[in-house]
Amino acid sequence: MGLRTQTGRTGDNATKEKARTRLTPIYLDNAATTPTDPRVVEAMLPYFASRYGNPASRTHAFGWEAEEAVQIAREQVAALIGADAKEIVWTSGATEANNLALKGALAAYGNRGDHLVTTRVEHPAVLDAAARLERSGSRVSYLPVDREGRVSPESVAAAIDDGTVLVSVIHGNNETGVIQDLPAISKVCREKKVLFHTDATQSVGKVELSVEDLGVDYLSMSGHKFYGPKGVGALYIARRRPRLRLVPSLDGGGHEGGFRSGTLNVPGIVGMGKAATLAAEEMPTESERLRDWLSRLETALVTEKVIRNTPLEGRLPTILNLSFPGVDGDALLLGLREVAVSSGSACASASLEPSHVLLALGRTAAEARGALRLSLGRFNVEEDVERAIVMIRAAVEELCRAQQRLRNES
Numbered sequence: 327m328g329l330r331t332q333t334g335r336t337g338d339n340a341t342k343e344k345a346r347t348r349l350t351p352i353y354l355d356n357a358a359t360t361p362t363d364p365r366v367v368e369a370m371l372p373y374f375a376s377r378y379g380n381p382a383s384r385t386h387a388f389g390w391e392a393e394e395a396v397q398i399a400r401e402q403v404a405a406l407i408g409a410d411a412k413e414i415v416w417t418s419g420a421t422e423a424n425n426l427a428l429k430g431a432l433a434a435y436g437n438r439g440d441h442l443v444t445t446r447v448e449h450p451a452v453l454d455a456a457a458r459l460e461r462s463g464s465r466v467s468y469l470p471v472d473r474e475g476r477v478s479p480e481s482v483a484a485a486i487d488d489g490t491v492l493v494s495v496i497h498g499n500n501e502t503g504v505i506q507d508l509p510a511i512s513k514v515c516r517e518k519k520v521l522f523h524t525d526a527t528q529s530v531g532k533v534e535l536s537v538e539d540l541g542v543d544y545l546s547m548s549g550h551k552f553y554g555p556k557g558v559g560a561l562y563i564a565r566r567r568p569r570l571r572l573v574p575s576l577d578g579g580g581h582e583g584g585f586r587s588g589t590l591n592v593p594g595i596v597g598m599g600k601a602a603t604l605a606a607e608e609m610p611t612e613s614e615r616l617r618d619w620l621s622r623l624e625t626a627l628v629t630e631k632v633i634r635n636t637p638l639e640g641r642l643p644t645i646l647n648l649s650f651p652g653v654d655g656d657a658l659l660l661g662l663r664e665v666a667v668s669s670g671s672a673c674a675s676a677s678l679e680p681s682h683v684l685l686a687l688g689r690t691a692a693e694a695r696g697a698l699r700l701s702l703g704r705f706n707v708e709e710d711v712e713r714a715i716v717m718i719r720a721a722v723e724e725l726c727r728a729q730q731r732l733r734n735e736s
């Protein structure tokens with residue numbers, strides 16, 4: 327299964343070898359996206375050219391076949407999070423699921439109020455949806471976090487007022503890997519009778535979780551973060567009485583119980599279902615293996631000067647975020663051509679702004695700029711970890727030496 331750097335020699339040309347190595351760096355950016363598992367691809371293939379029916383076609387076998395495949399996938403995804411298949415609404419990914427939850431709930435429960443409570447450490451798909459709501463007249467509170475990136479349930483309780491409709495708190499953080507105490511936060515929400523949404527895109531399929539234990543009303547997830555295809559995700563909407571409402575963003579044929587119109591992405595949905603089943607099966611061994619390797623990276627890379635942005639406990643098995651003070655993260659990335667990693671968040675790294683998440687943890691702009699996010703996945707091998715350690719250490723030392731020279735010269 328070939329996602330690792332190819333080391334086999336095809337010729338004796340050293341430059342060619344080097345170029346080839348550069349083309350296939352070690353992939354340690356699984357928080358940005360994961361490769362689609364070949365077993366997922368295989369499950370999807372028939373749904374392109376042979377079983378191509380539209381699940382909304384109720385009048386013939388082509389439609390029934392597609393509808394059955396979608397139903398199986400719905401059950402598979404529901405099983406992964408301890409939900410009922412009827413509680414799953416397909417979307418194009420977690421960005422859409424987050425937008426639908428936030429905007430849909432604020433619009434549907436306008437009679438209750440106009441206030442959203444969220445945190446400073448959310449993914450842009452939540453923060454930018456919240457900013458849009460603010461521009462259209464909603465009130466939004468952005469909760470601070472402690473130095474490990476945790477939101478306290480007390481701060482959630484304090485932020486809720488008479489007009490609060492929804493609280494939205496990320497589960498596993500995409501930049502630092504910290505896991506929020508959602509059971510405690512949802513308890514507050516239940517007591518105060520406000521709705522609770524979580525963006526669980528990084529934790530679904532990586533750690534055991536159930537919507538009952540978390541106590542959430544809405545939960546967002548995305549196929550491509552757990553070895554499924556890109557462009558498909560889901561929003562869990564708790565089914566209780568009275569049924570939770572959401573104003574849809576897309577109007578049309580009334581698919582997905584009216585929550586999300588549009589012809590379903592059948593191959594993608596089948597793939598996400600298969601990915602959910604594989605994640606459930608492999609989670610015990612996989613998470614243990616990755617947790618082990620993450621500690622190894624940590625032990626090898628954390629020196630006196632390095633700042634941990636990922637806590638030691640209560641974290642995902644996949645993400646390690648470290649700041650190398652005095653080292654510019656972007657310069658570090660340039661020196662790390664053979665390891666694919668991210669400086670801060672992938673979404674923010676197109677801009678030169680320091681990560682909002684790291685700033686919220688109390689890091690300085692310089693510390694945030696010196697951050698490196700390493701994220702492991704199913705297809706990494708032990709050798710990737712060992713080689714990444716050597717290469718990252720070398721790149722950091724090289725930069726420190728260069729900066730020392732600069733200082734000496736001036």
Ligand SMILES: *Cc1c(COP(=O)(O)O)cnc(C)c1O
Nearest residue numbers: 419420421449451500527528548
């Ligand atoms: C990747 C990610 C998203 C966006 O998911 P898409 O399916 O790519 O839209 C949202 N939230 C978190 C925490 C993520 O990691």
